Amino acid sequence: MPMTTIHERRRPTRKRHLPSVRFAGGEAQGSRRGGTALPGLLAADATAAAAASLITVLLYGRWIVPLAVPAVWIMCLGVQQAYERGCRRTGAEERGRVLRAAGLAVGGAVAIWWFTSFDEVLREGLCAVVVAAALTIAFRRARRRRHRYVQRILVVGPARSSAELISKIRRANGCGLLLVGACLTDPAHAGEVTARGVPVLGGAGDTGHAVHQSGPDAVVVLPCPELDAGRLRELSWQLQGEGVELMLAPVLGDVAAARIGVQMAAGMPLLRLRAPDLSSLTRIPKTVADRLLAVLALLILSPLMLFIALVVRLDSPGPILFRQRRLGYGGRAFTVLKFRSMHQGAEKRKAELAHLNQNHEGLLFKIADDPRVTRSGSFLRRYSLDELPQLFHVAAGKMSLVGPRPLSAQASAYTEEMKRRLLVKPGLTGLWQISGRSDLSWQESLHLDLSYVENWSLGLDLKILLRTASVVVRGTGAY
Incomplete structure (x- = not known):
């Protein structure tokens, strides 16, 4: 069925009876958009502002400024689009809007003080704004945890790109996106999408019908020559009438928001992509933290490491x-140390077990039930305890706590894409470890390592470290 045009009659309601796909780990089956979401959000913000007013009154014993706080605070949040549809879905964006609203309110208090010289206005205003902002962020975070906002999306684009997007959403558990279907520019390859549990609702020309059929909150269009500017403009007009958002995925994915800027030229918005900052100067804090934490970990874990060494020695000869x-940073080779988890001569048996290798296309050699693994080795691998000796490499500056995994020293086997991994130190943990480990394909592992290199930041390192603990305890994808 062809895409409907803006001149066609709209259906009064959108059908929402079709079941939507729920990914593993998903927290909701449907959209939270509409209904009582906005009134509830306003009530939470008003409560935060009222509490801030009460605290200010108790501290200073005056009602003049506190009486104005709730109305002013709600207005500032509104100016910063804190009630715009979709802003509730990500905590970072939500906090940014609240903090900008606080800055606007503080600016107003400073302006009043400047022209009136009323010190109490500035003092009480600053107190009320700080408390209101803190409580608003806390209340909104509590609401997100209690009412997990899930945005239903319909994907439009090539099958391969759609399948990659589905895999990313599946890995990013709890990202707030729920796939309800896909419309493909190449329906002949629909199997790549349906294999991931997402129904294909037709071709790109069937988008209008698919919107009525699946009831999404947003349509995500992936880059492809079939959907040119004219088609996108027509689609945006159509979705406006349906109350559905239109999102355009960039050609280059996995780019941190901090690296993207918008520049207007000839009336067109151009995305400016900043190069990743991988200079030694910016990595000094990371290097210092790596070495200090590695030394501290070695001191704390030394009894456990001695016990593991004894178990390995007693379990099997070798x-x-x-x-x-x-290969490490800059392509320099070094010797990696790990607790032995395989029987002696394991490397010589690779040829006879090559048919069981689950990563034929890459440098990894992984077998789910590897017969070469010892009894103790199976336990050590499951909980990544065999990796502990690499803390010595981190302390020596050859490795980092977080980074791409160190791979084979056969430099000739590295493609240009793989060489990008060598722009940073290899890590004890990394994006691939918290995203599935050995359950990932070689291409997925490489993609995650490159994403880390391109988007490195101290905040990303901290996030990976915090998630590593839970992944290690669960033992997911470890063998």
Whole structure:
């Protein structure tokens, strides 16, 4: 069925009876958009402002400024689009809007003080704004946890790109997006999408019908030559009449928001992509923190490491440590140390077990039930305890706590894409470890490592470290 035009009659309601796909770990089956969401949000913000007013009164014993706080605070949040549809879905965006609203309110208080010289206005205003902002962020965070906002999206674009987007959303558990279907520019390859549990609702020309059929909150269009400016403009007009948002995915994915800027030229918005800052100067804090934390971890974990060494020695004949040459920062080779988790001669048996390798296309050699693994080695691998000796490399500055995994020292096997991984130090943990580990394909692992290199920040390192603990305890994808 072809895409409807803006001149066609709209259906009064959108059908929402079709079941939507729920990914593993998803927290809701439908959209939270509309209904009581906005009134509830306003009530929470008003409560935060009222509490801030009461606290200000108790501290200073005056009602003049506190009486104006709730109305002014709600107005500032409104100016910063804190009630715009979609702003509730991400905590970072929500906090940014609240903080900008606080800045606007503080600016107003400073302006009043400047022209009136009423010190109490500035003092009480600052107190009320700080408390209101803190409580608003806390209340909104509590609301997000209690009412998980899920945005239903319909994907439009090529099958391969759609499948990649689905995989990313599945890995980013709790990202707030729920796939209800896809419309493909190449329906002949629909199997790539349906294999991931997402129904294909037709071709790109069937988008209008699919919107009525699946009731999405937003349509995400992936880059493709079939959907040119004219088609996108027509689609945006149509979706406006349906109350559905239109989102355009960039050609280059996995780019941190901090690296993207918008520049207007000839009336057109151009996305400016800033190069990643990988200079040694910006990484000094990371290097210092890596070495200090590694030394501290070695001191704390030394009894456990001694016990593991004893178990490895008693479990099977052979050395306690496994040594292998791998490439590090700048392509320099170094010897990686791990607790031995395989029987002696395991490397020589690769040829006879090559048919069981689950990563034929890359440098990894992974077998789910590897017969070469010892009894103790199976436990060590499951909980990543075999990696603990690499803390010595971190303390020595050859590795980092967070980074791409160190791979084979065969530099000739590295493609230009793989060489990008060598722009940073290899890590004890990284994006691939918290995203599935050995359950990921080689291409997925490489993609995650490159994403880390391109978007590195101290905040990203901290996020990975915090998530590593839970992943290690669960033992997901470890073998």
